[in-house]
Amino acid sequence: MSKNIPTTIPRDQHCISREQIDTDTLKVLNRLHRHGYKAYLVGGSVRDLLLNRQPKDFDIGTDATPNQIRKLFRNSFLVGRRFRLAHIRFAGNKIIEVATFRRHPHDNELPEDPDDHFHFVQNVFGSPAEDATRRDFTINALFYNIADFSVIDYLGGMEDLQNKRLRVIGDPQVRFVEDPVRMLRAIEFSARLDFTIEADIYTAIADHKKLLATAAPARVREEIMELFRHKISGAVLKQCRELGMLPHLLAGYPGTDESIELLAKIDQRTAAGIPIEESFAIAALYLRLFMDSCTQSDSINISAAMLQANEIIIPHCRYFSIASGIRHQARELLIGCFRLARGRGFRAEKRFLQHPLTPKALELFTIWSQVRPDLIDLAENWANAIKTAESDTKRPHHPRKRRRKRSSR
Ligand code: ATP
Numbered sequence: 469m470s471k472n473i474p475t476t477i478p479r480d481q482h483c484i485s486r487e488q489i490d491t492d493t494l495k496v497l498n499r500l501h502r503h504g505y506k507a508y509l510v511g512g513s514v515r516d517l518l519l520n521r522q523p524k525d526f527d528i529g530t531d532a533t534p535n536q537i538r539k540l541f542r543n544s545f546l547v548g549r550r551f552r553l554a555h556i557r558f559a560g561n562k563i564i565e566v567a568t569f570r571r572h573p574h575d576n577e578l579p580e581d582p583d584d585h586f587h588f589v590q591n592v593f594g595s596p597a598e599d600a601t602r603r604d605f606t607i608n609a610l611f612y613n614i615a616d617f618s619v620i621d622y623l624g625g626m627e628d629l630q631n632k633r634l635r636v637i638g639d640p641q642v643r644f645v646e647d648p649v650r651m652l653r654a655i656e657f658s659a660r661l662d663f664t665i666e667a668d669i670y671t672a673i674a675d676h677k678k679l680l681a682t683a684a685p686a687r688v689r690e691e692i693m694e695l696f697r698h699k700i701s702g703a704v705l706k707q708c709r710e711l712g713m714l715p716h717l718l719a720g721y722p723g724t725d726e727s728i729e730l731l732a733k734i735d736q737r738t739a740a741g742i743p744i745e746e747s748f749a750i751a752a753l754y755l756r757l758f759m760d761s762c763t764q765s766d767s768i769n770i771s772a773a774m775l776q777a778n779e780i781i782i783p784h785c786r787y788f789s790i791a792s793g794i795r796h797q798a799r800e801l802l803i804g805c806f807r808l809a810r811g812r813g814f815r816a817e818k819r820f821l822q823h824p825l826t827p828k829a830l831e832l833f834t835i836w837s838q839v840r841p842d843l844i845d846l847a848e849n850w851a852n853a854i855k856t857a858e859s860d861t862k863r864p865h866h867p868r869k870r871r872r873k874r875s876s877r
């Protein structure tokens with residue numbers, strides 16, 4: 469549990485140097501400090517710097533209230549309805565987030581409606597010790613103090629980092645019930661950092677995994693996309709399957725071996741530097757299920773495939789409130805893969821070859837062929853056909869017009 473007196477690791481005993489910290493973030497930290505406020509780097513950035521990894525973003529924690537932050541920085545504004553958080557704007561639309569230290573509210577302070585708890589919990593100001601304790605894992609609760617460049621450790625996160633061990637702050641049985649998304653985050657961080665998971669985490673997941681289905685869909689959606697962005701969707705969803713979490717996390721996703729293998733290939737594509745779009749991720753998740761549902765029927769045609777795609781994609785998009793543009797694109801990718809899988813020579817092939825989404829569908833299909841070698845030749849054949857179609861459309865004269873002239877002669 470939290471100690472009010474933390475372990476302080478002085479500058480010469482840890483590896484974080486100011487040179488690794490973004491310069492605008494340093495400006496904000498220094499300005500808060502010069503005005504007498506506590507100014508800490510918090511959360512994932514401290515963890516990543518200590519692990520010699522590049523942080524995704526640098527978040528700041530302070531004892532200044534949102535209004536005090538607002539007054540101190542001309543370029544700042546407060547965001548959120550009830551979420552009192554300061555955003556400080558820098559050149560190039562860059563935003564640095566500054567949050568006042570918060571604490572977990574006492575039971576008698578919580579709103580009556582449990583649905584409001586998550587937001588409420590985020591908005592009660594507290595001490596640095598309390599702010600550390602409300603976080604999820606010990607390694608996510610380290611602070612870097614700009615006043616003396618030390619690392620402040622209230623919960624033993626440094627030792628856990630050294631031992632590559634993921635430990636929940638407090639009792640996982642309580643913390644997972646309080647916020648079920650933490651179960652997914654546990655698997656996510658262990659995969660990202662290659663950390664072992666404490667036994668009590670597995671027990672609590674086994675006991676409370678069903679609660680994942682009660683978590684706010686928007687938060688689950690965001691964490692799932694984080695899996696894709698961090699190139700760990702295959703590894704994490706595989707573990708979720710083994711731990712029995714999948715049906716509560718993604719009700720329609722069966723998580724077969726082949727589909728998990730496909731996700732691992734998609735992760736390799738992201739690792740190669742291709743940004744992952746949500747429509748592509750959704751199509752990848754459901755591709756195998758969709759193709760299976762299509763081949764079950766003997767006389768499947770395009771309109772039947774469209775119905776199948778809808779049946780699979782719509783429930784996912786409805787549950788996670790996914791915009792129709794993304795839904796439409798995911799569905800088109802699936803139907804594109806269906807057309808590719810059934811082979812060459814069907815009606816309207818020319819139009820299909822020139823359709824703007826066809827290259828993306830072929831990209832997905834080609835990745836699929838990496839786990840289904842029987843499809844490799846077909847994928848190559850289509851790739852050549854698309855290339856030819858592209859060079860045809862680039863020709864200066866429209867071939868159709870010419871043909872019409874000739875026939876009229
Ligand atoms: P990333 O590199 O993905 O940004 P991160 O650790 O910064 O990793 P975020 O999701 O950005 O993760 O959250 C920032 C910090 O907020 C975390 O490090 C953690 O301290 C805290 N936090 C996030 N989600 C939760 C949660 N569900 N419960 C408790 N604390 C959380």
Ligand code: MG
Nearest residue numbers: 511512524525
């Ligand atoms: Mg972060």
